[in-house]
Amino acid sequence: xxxxxxxxxxxxxxxxxxxxxxxxEVSQGYTEEMAIEEAARCLGCKHHPCMGGCPVNVQIPDFxxxxxxxxxxxxxxxxxxxxxxxxxCGRVCPQENQCEKYCVRGVKGExxxxxxxxxxxxxxxxKYGKSEVKKAASNGKKVAVVGAGPAxxxxxxDLAKLGYEVTIxxxxxxxGGVLVYGIPEFRLxxxxxxxxxxxxxxxxxxxxxxxxxxxVLSIDELLGEEGFSAVFVGxxxxxxxxxxxxxxxxxxxxxxxxxxxxxxxxxxxxxxEYDTPIYMGKDVVVVGGGNVAMDAARSAxxxxxxxxxxVYRRSEEEMPARREEVHHAKEEGIDFKLLxxxxxILGTEDGWAxxxxxxxxxxxxxxxxxxxRPVPIEGSEFTVDAEVVIIAIGQSPNPLIKDxxxxxxxxxxxxxxxxxxxxxxxKKGVYAGGDAVTGAATVILAMGAGKTAAQSIDAYLKxx
Amino acid sequence: xxxxIRKEILNPSVSLxxxxxxxxxxxxxxxxxxxxxxxxxxxxxxxxxxxxxxEKGTVTIIxxxxxxxxxxxxxxxxxxxxxxxxxxxxxxSHFEGVKTAAVIGGGLGTAIAYPQAKKLHAMGxxxxxxxxxxxxxxxxxxxxxxxxxxxxxxxxxxxxxxNKGFVxxxxxxxxxxxxxxxxxxxxxxxxxxxxxxxLTRPYGIKTIVSMNPIMIDxxxxxxxxxxxxxxxxKFACVDGPDFDGHLVDFDQAIRRSKMFAKGERRSRxxxxxxxxxxxxx
Numbered sequence: 001x002x003x004x005x006x007x008x009x010x011x012x013x014x015x016x017x018x019x020x021x022x023x024x025e026v027s028q029g030y031t032e033e034m035a036i037e038e039a040a041r042c043l044g045c046k047h048h049p050c051m052g053g054c055p056v057n058v059q060i061p062d063f064x065x066x067x068x069x070x071x072x073x074x075x076x077x078x079x080x081x082x083x084x085x086x087x088x089c090g091r092v093c094p095q096e097n098q099c100e101k102y103c104v105r106g107v108k109g110e111x112x113x114x115x116x117x118x119x120x121x122x123x124x125x126x127k128y129g130k131s132e133v134k135k136a137a138s139n140g141k142k143v144a145v146v147g148a149g150p151a152x153x154x155x156x157x158d159l160a161k162l163g164y165e166v167t168i169x170x171x172x173x174x175x176g177g178v179l180v181y182g183i184p185e186f187r188l189x190x191x192x193x194x195x196x197x198x199x200x201x202x203x204x205x206x207x208x209x210x211x212x213x214x215x216v217l218s219i220d221e222l223l224g225e226e227g228f229s230a231v232f233v234g235x236x237x238x239x240x241x242x243x244x245x246x247x248x249x250x251x252x253x254x255x256x257x258x259x260x261x262x263x264x265x266x267x268x269x270x271x272x273e274y275d276t277p278i279y280m281g282k283d284v285v286v287v288g289g290g291n292v293a294m295d296a297a298r299s300a301x302x303x304x305x306x307x308x309x310x311v312y313r314r315s316e317e318e319m320p321a322r323r324e325e326v327h328h329a330k331e332e333g334i335d336f337k338l339l340x341x342x343x344x345i346l347g348t349e350d351g352w353a354x355x356x357x358x359x360x361x362x363x364x365x366x367x368x369x370x371x372x373r374p375v376p377i378e379g380s381e382f383t384v385d386a387e388v389v390i391i392a393i394g395q396s397p398n399p400l401i402k403d404x405x406x407x408x409x410x411x412x413x414x415x416x417x418x419x420x421x422x423x424x425x426x427k428k429g430v431y432a433g434g435d436a437v438t439g440a441a442t443v444i445l446a447m448g449a450g451k452t453a454a455q456s457i458d459a460y461l462k463x464x
Numbered sequence: 465x466x467x468x469i470r471k472e473i474l475n476p477s478v479s480l481x482x483x484x485x486x487x488x489x490x491x492x493x494x495x496x497x498x499x500x501x502x503x504x505x506x507x508x509x510x511x512x513x514x515x516x517x518x519e520k521g522t523v524t525i526i527x528x529x530x531x532x533x534x535x536x537x538x539x540x541x542x543x544x545x546x547x548x549x550x551x552x553x554x555x556x557s558h559f560e561g562v563k564t565a566a567v568i569g570g571g572l573g574t575a576i577a578y579p580q581a582k583k584l585h586a587m588g589x590x591x592x593x594x595x596x597x598x599x600x601x602x603x604x605x606x607x608x609x610x611x612x613x614x615x616x617x618x619x620x621x622x623x624x625x626x627n628k629g630f631v632x633x634x635x636x637x638x639x640x641x642x643x644x645x646x647x648x649x650x651x652x653x654x655x656x657x658x659x660x661x662x663l664t665r666p667y668g669i670k671t672i673v674s675m676n677p678i679m680i681d682x683x684x685x686x687x688x689x690x691x692x693x694x695x696x697x698k699f700a701c702v703d704g705p706d707f708d709g710h711l712v713d714f715d716q717a718i719r720r721s722k723m724f725a726k727g728e729r730r731s732r733x734x735x736x737x738x739x740x741x742x743x744x745x
Contacts, residue, residue: 171550171681171683172681173508173547173548173550209548210548210549210550211487211550212550212551212553212683215491215551215552215553216487216488216491216551216552238683238684238685239684239685240685240686240687242687242697244697248697249690249692249697249716249720251719251720251722251723252723254688255686255687255688257685257686257687258680258686258687258688261681261685261686262680266508266680267505273505274505274507275505275506275507275532275533276507277724278724279723279724350719351716351719398683398685399702400683400684400702
């Protein structure tokens with residue numbers, strides 16, 4: 001008997017006024033009984049429209065059926081056939097725009113909580129799973145993956161399953177990319193990322209950290225003397241944009257990348273137990289409306305800031321952040337100043353940020369992206385107190401690979417040009433995917449691109 | 465992990481370590497730097513590459529004990545390992561067409577100026593090296609420097625080595641005496657680099673400085689190291705660390721270097737508490 005409830009089984013969460021003072025995970029996950037109850041809402045549609053919305057083609061009705069039958073270990077292996085990082089996807093995918101968007105149950109009521117179920121299965125397996133992931137027999141061919149973010153990890157996992165000897169080169173001291181330096185602990189616990197990566201290593205993937213490709217080795221050297229038959233570039237979009245307004249170089253002004261890297265990767269929130277410091281103030285302004293802005297604002301609150309505002313130039317409807325994150329931020333006491341844009345940052349005499357001057361905006365005619373263009377309202381300037389200002393208005397690809405690989409075609413925004421269906425770049429044997437190609441996008445799209453590239457690399461090397 | 469092959473104490477607050485890092489040694493050039501992390505709880509700190517040996521596969525850095533992380537680094541000895549050692553980072557220095565140069569090192573900056581002087585000297589450039597220290601006990605790598613230039617002038621603030629005065633005084637004396645320089649390279653504390661730039665500006669001598677702002681990743685992904693050069697924001701870790709000193713906003717750089725001063729004090733105190741606790745145990 002399917003469970004015909006119109007609503008998803010609720011997921012337990014930490015109380016907003018407790019969680020905004022700690023970095024522990026906000027959402028606590030389903031219990032076995034909750035998961036079985038939610039799984040019973042899936043109708044097991046023959047045409048499974050949900051799967052069309054998943055960039056890595058998880059076999060959704062099949063794994064959910066196994067959950068309903070309490071076969072959690074089998075459910076895990078079903079997901080694992082197509083996805084290497086389910087504990088992460090289940091947490092950070094914008095399911096409302098992907099699998100759950102196409103769920104038949106969503107026509108009337110809420111869709112099946114596919115993300116929560118995927119997360120449940122992955123977490124269950126981490127705790128109780130008996131069977132270790134298998135290491136495929138080597139086919140003797142070496143593939144290099146540049147960047148250990150979601151795209152690179154997915155590509156490496158898929159290639160390892162096919163028997164390739166994969167080495168990932170990572171610039172940071174910890175693999176994971178945005179999963180470790182960007183997304184905070186309270187959304188994605190780092191132990192979970194570590195465990196997912198450990199499983200990849202058990203599958204035979206080698207990870208070399210502290211290797212900045214473009215400096216210590218070039219792409220040409222990887223394909224030449226280092227003996228790799230193909231290279232996947234998944235270097236992301238890590239170069240922060242600044243606004244170019246007065247006062248942006250005052251003390252107390254951070255890029256969101258710096259602020260979040262200090263907190264997440266360097267654990268500055270546990271200073272002085274960890275050595276990396278962070279400067280915090282009573283009043284904080286975060287500029288931007290994406291997930292990065294939400295993460296920065298919520299982290300600032302957890303570091304003890306009293307008043308944290310998000311300043312965004314459009315209205316809530318245009319915000320690129322996930323609905324759930326905006327909702328969580330509001331619950332935690334983050335103030336939203338919508339249709340506002342910073343004009344300059346004012347500082348003290350000795351050069352510390354003090355206030356942000358903003359101007360109110362109104363929405364004009366739609367621009368090329370289809371969103372209504374914000375226009376400043378003359379004479380509407382006002383100031384907001386801010387000892388700390390965090391700029392979260394976007395990132396673009398780091399030019400390091402492009403500058404050291406002259407025959408790799410990039411567009412005017414510095415993104416690597418690829419054939420969408422294969423991930424092949426202009427350079428033979430070199431494939432790319434994720435934010436390095438699209439500019440800043442989502443974790444799951446990067447995973448999808450890594451998957452596509454792995455298939456293309458396999459086809460290319462079989463033919464070669 | 466990266467093994468320390470050799471350690472040398474250069475003066476009471478400055479040490480040298482040679483680290484086994486074959487990949488970096490293959491590519492390193494003067495002007496570039498590395499980022500290291502002492503241990504799992506450590507912060508990422510940048511150090512200019514003082515020397516490298518491509519055959520042996522080693523990279524040498526020279527550091528001054530100024531805070532908690534450098535204190536911990538100095539507790540390590542040959543045979544110990546560093547958690548992380550990343551590089552070579554930043555742009556290498558370029559000296560095409562230079563025939564005469566003054567290379568100026570202030571304190572620890574001498575160790576960073578040394579590979580620049582060495583490279584210029586090897587290219588056949590006539591190099592005057594002017595190094596400044598607080599007193600004669602603080603002087604480092606004098607022999608190495610003497611071999612890396614045409615004329616070496618070692619100055620002390622208090623004259624305890626018989627050559628009293630700041631580096632700027634010696635530079636001014638040489639210029640006034642008619643010495644012509646195609647380029648001046650100044651490396652040391654921000655106030656010293658600013659003073660050199662103010663001195664050379666009216667003479668119109670091209671002056672290169674090596675900026676040392678706060679860094680985290682060192683690969684251009686955070687902008688923590690941003691400096692204003694000629695009115696534009698630059699990231700020292702990728703666009704530098706060398707810049708045209710006459711275009712650098714030194715006041716801003718000095719201010720930004722103090723952003724975490726309070727945290728640094730707290731961290732050092734915590735470290736001392738831990739050490740004292742260990743003594744008692």
